[in-house]
Amino acid sequence: MSRIGKLGIPIPNDVDINYENFQITVKGKFGTLQINVPETLEIVENEKILTVQVKENAKNVKAIHGLYRTLINNMVIGVSEQFEIILTLNGVGYRASVKGNELTLNLGYSHPVEISIPEIITVEVIQNTTISLKSCDKELLGLFAANIRSWRRPEPYKGKGILYKNEQILRKAGKSGK
Structure with missing residues (x-):
C-alpha cells in the first residue's frame, strides 16, 4: 500500500465533492474540476475527511493509489485556495x-x-x-x-x-x- 495514499484529505467547508460512476467532481469558489478514478480504487467520505481505498491488491493498483490521492488533494486545494x-x-x-x-x-x-x-x-x-x-x-x-x-x-x-x-x-x- 502507498504511504501517501493512506493519508486522508481534509475537506474545507466551502468545497462540495460528488463521486458517481468512477468520476469525482470537486466544486469550490474558484471553479469546478473533474477526474476519472480507476475502478480498482474507491473514494470514501467520513466526517469531512476523504480517503482513497484500494479494492484489490495488484501491483499496478498500489502504484496509482498515491497518485490519485495526490491528484484529488490538489483539486480540493485548487478550488478552495488556488x-x-x-x-x-x-x-x-x-x-x-x-x-x-x-x-x-x-x-x-x-x-x-x-x-x-x-x-x-x-x-x-x-x-x-x-x-x-x-x-x-x-x-x-x-x-x-x-x-x-x-x-x-x-x-x-x-x-x-x-x-x-x-x-x-x-x-x-x-x-x-x-
Missing part, C-alpha cells in the same frame, strides 16, 4: 503585457510573442517584468508556465531569460581574456 506561479523576466528590453486573453512577450526577438491564455487561468503583469499566474488546476497551470518559459530559458552566462520566482541559476565563467 495555485500561483510567479515568473520573472530577466534581460534588457524584456517585458510582458496582457490584452484580453492574449499574453504578449517582448523577449529580444524581431517580433513580439503572443500566447493565448486558457479560460481557467488568470494572468496579471506586475511592473512589466513579473508575471503572476493563478488557477485552480495545478497541472494546467504548470504546463502553461512551462510553455511561457520555453520561449527564453535562463542561460548560464549572463542569467537572461524567464525564471520562476526564487530560482537560482548556476552561472558559468566566460572566456578569460589575454
Whole structure:
C-alpha cells in the first residue's frame, strides 16, 4: 500500500465533492474540476475527511493509489485556495503585457510573442517584468508556465531569460581574456 495514499484529505467547508460512476467532481469558489478514478480504487467520505481505498491488491493498483490521492488533494486545494506561479523576466528590453486573453512577450526577438491564455487561468503583469499566474488546476497551470518559459530559458552566462520566482541559476565563467 502507498504511504501517501493512506493519508486522508481534509475537506474545507466551502468545497462540495460528488463521486458517481468512477468520476469525482470537486466544486469550490474558484471553479469546478473533474477526474476519472480507476475502478480498482474507491473514494470514501467520513466526517469531512476523504480517503482513497484500494479494492484489490495488484501491483499496478498500489502504484496509482498515491497518485490519485495526490491528484484529488490538489483539486480540493485548487478550488478552495488556488495555485500561483510567479515568473520573472530577466534581460534588457524584456517585458510582458496582457490584452484580453492574449499574453504578449517582448523577449529580444524581431517580433513580439503572443500566447493565448486558457479560460481557467488568470494572468496579471506586475511592473512589466513579473508575471503572476493563478488557477485552480495545478497541472494546467504548470504546463502553461512551462510553455511561457520555453520561449527564453535562463542561460548560464549572463542569467537572461524567464525564471520562476526564487530560482537560482548556476552561472558559468566566460572566456578569460589575454
